[in-house]
Amino acid sequence: MQTADILNSHCLSRTVLRHLTDRWTPFIVTVLADATPHRFTVIKQRIQGISPKVLTETLRSMERDGLVDRQVTASIPPKVEYQLTPLGLSVVPPIEALRLWAEEHLEEVESHRAQYDARCAASADGAS
Amino acid sequence: MQTADILNSHCLSRTVLRHLTDRWTPFIVTVLADATPHRFTVIKQRIQGISPKVLTETLRSMERDGLVDRQVTASIPPKVEYQLTPLGLSVVPPIEALRLWAEEHLEEVESHRAQYDARCAASADGAS
DNA sequence: CCGTATCCAAGGTGATACTG
DNA sequence: CAGTATCACCTTGGATACGG
Numbered sequence: 301m302q303t304a305d306i307l308n309s310h311c312l313s314r315t316v317l318r319h320l321t322d323r324w325t326p327f328i329v330t331v332l333a334d335a336t337p338h339r340f341t342v343i344k345q346r347i348q349g350i351s352p353k354v355l356t357e358t359l360r361s362m363e364r365d366g367l368v369d370r371q372v373t374a375s376i377p378p379k380v381e382y383q384l385t386p387l388g389l390s391v392v393p394p395i396e397a398l399r400l401w402a403e404e405h406l407e408e409v410e411s412h413r414a415q416y417d418a419r420c421a422a423s424a425d426g427a428s
Numbered sequence: 429m430q431t432a433d434i435l436n437s438h439c440l441s442r443t444v445l446r447h448l449t450d451r452w453t454p455f456i457v458t459v460l461a462d463a464t465p466h467r468f469t470v471i472k473q474r475i476q477g478i479s480p481k482v483l484t485e486t487l488r489s490m491e492r493d494g495l496v497d498r499q500v501t502a503s504i505p506p507k508v509e510y511q512l513t514p515l516g517l518s519v520v521p522p523i524e525a526l527r528l529w530a531e532e533h534l535e536e537v538e539s540h541r542a543q544y545d546a547r548c549a550a551s552a553d554g555a556s
Numbered sequence: 557c558c559g560t561a562t563c564c565a566a567g568g569t570g571a572t573a574c575t576g
Numbered sequence: 577c578a579g580t581a582t583c584a585c586c587t588t589g590g591a592t593a594c595g596g
Binding site: 450452477478479481482485506 | 569571
């Protein structure tokens with residue numbers, strides 16, 4: 301096979317990265333990072349602001365990519381649990397690193413944003 | 429301050445992660461990962477399929493967040509170079525890890541997708 | 557409880573042509 | 577060379593209500 305090169309527009313690794321960076325994928329990975337099964341409702345409650353529709357869609361996509369295993373227990377009420385597969389667990393470190401970076405550098409980034417916006421406002425003033 | 433928690437819907441670290449996972453941000457980080465300045469056109473050529481508009485937007489966003497430094501050399505023709513700031517360089521390892529994961533696990537993911545789709549087709553057949 | 561169905565809004569993204 | 581300007585799309589994501 302040819303070595304994957306994500307800079308190549310035809311390389312399918314782009315679709316893989318795209319899924320990993322879907323809006324809610326990192327959140328789901330974070331919740332499931334401890335490798336234990338989690339119920340739909342629990343995941344939904346932990347990830348504040350996600351809608352059931354999108355959670356379902358994202359979980360399905362992750363299941364299709366082999367990142368998540370879905371276990372259904374036929375019972376009343378129904379019980380469905382999701383957990384990361386070995387493949388899914390292997391993506392935890394990169395995702396967690398990214399999440400931690402976002403959390404740890406939040407203030408620094410906000411500071412830069414404020415400075416940038418202030419400079420923009422100043423330029424706009426000077427130009428007007 | 430309060431510790432950042434990305435699972436909290438009000439936590440601004442979500443906006444940071446959002447930018448890191450913008451469609452083209454990982455590509456730009458990849459191209460600029462060697463810490464040297466790169467010209468606009470070079471970046472554009474390396475990232476196949478990106479339009480000049482979106483490249484500009486993403487670079488601006490990264491500049492605002494303090495990840496990228498933009499250096500303008502007044503000359504004819506104009507010369508503009510972009511390079512990662514120290515903050516930007518600190519995000520290279522997580523991003524590169526994610527990119528490498530996508531490239532290295534491409535075949536495995538594709539295999540899972542094929543299996544999943546085949547199962548779906550089978551179920552659909554059986555159900556019809 | 558675990559979703560699906562439906563509709564809708566938003567904005568990210570793209571193609572292209574043009575300018576300082 | 578390095579963008580900006582426009583336009584439109586169209587996928588993603590959101591709100592809600594309902595079904596198995």
